Amino acid sequence: MQKQALAFPCASIVMLDMTTHNENRTRVQEELWYLINDEDVKQVLESTIDKMNEVGDISERIKQWREEAKAYIPDDPKYDENYWVAAYILYANMENFKDLFDRLDAISSELSELEDELEELQHEQEELEYRIEDLQYELESLLEEDEEEDEEDDEEWEEDEGDDSDDENDEEEDEEIADLRYQIEQLEEELEDVKKRYEEASDRFCDLEYDKKHLLWEIMERAEQLVAS
Numbered sequence: 001m002q003k004q005a006l007a008f009p010c011a012s013i014v015m016l017d018m019t020t021h022n023e024n025r026t027r028v029q030e031e032l033w034y035l036i037n038d039e040d041v042k043q044v045l046e047s048t049i050d051k052m053n054e055v056g057d058i059s060e061r062i063k064q065w066r067e068e069a070k071a072y073i074p075d076d077p078k079y080d081e082n083y084w085v086a087a088y089i090l091y092a093n094m095e096n097f098k099d100l101f102d103r104l105d106a107i108s109s110e111l112s113e114l115e116d117e118l119e120e121l122q123h124e125q126e127e128l129e130y131r132i133e134d135l136q137y138e139l140e141s142l143l144e145e146d147e148e149e150d151e152e153d154d155e156e157w158e159e160d161e162g163d164d165s166d167d168e169n170d171e172e173e174d175e176e177i178a179d180l181r182y183q184i185e186q187l188e189e190e191l192e193d194v195k196k197r198y199e200e201a202s203d204r205f206c207d208l209e210y211d212k213k214h215l216l217w218e219i220m221e222r223a224e225q226l227v228a229s
Helices: 002-037 039-055 060-072 081-092 098-157 164-228
Strands: none
Touching: 002 039, 002 060, 002 081, 039 081, 039 164, 060 081, 081 164, 098 164
16 A cells, blocks of 8 residues: 555656646747748748758757757648758747847837728728718819809899899808818818828838848848857
């Protein structure tokens, strides 16, 4: 009974170690998978692979990284083994890249927000343009109608001196025309503001794209130096 009591805790420890090992392996696999599937990071991986091929397996460090990476490559890797090895090199040496990847994440996050903002502003601009176009069409139609009525009134004036109802109708039309012009003016001001915001957001987007491009180049350079050292 005593031997069984001692054996049971040992078995539990072994099972716990295996569970922890599997969890750690899964976590690392997920990190590597994330790196491989990130379109921006993939550029870094491809640059790293090129440098690995240039250096060759004569490098003991590359041999070691490749051997360590094998423990995390799934049975159905989907990607070439070199991608997993390159991703593992980045992961295993993340302290050398953390500052750069933090900046990359911040830029990518802001770019995503700006992309949504630009899409909304574009939609808002189109809606305003449609509304202005409709009001302008309505205004032109009303002006043409008003002009035709003025011509008819001139012809009828010689025969009849008119009445108060005609004057009231003219006043109502004038007020409607003035209201349409006011609405168009307000919408045009709003449209100009939207265009200005769109241009500012677009300029910021371009600046960030430029920064991102150079940041990726810096990450590539640092990864190549790591592989070549």
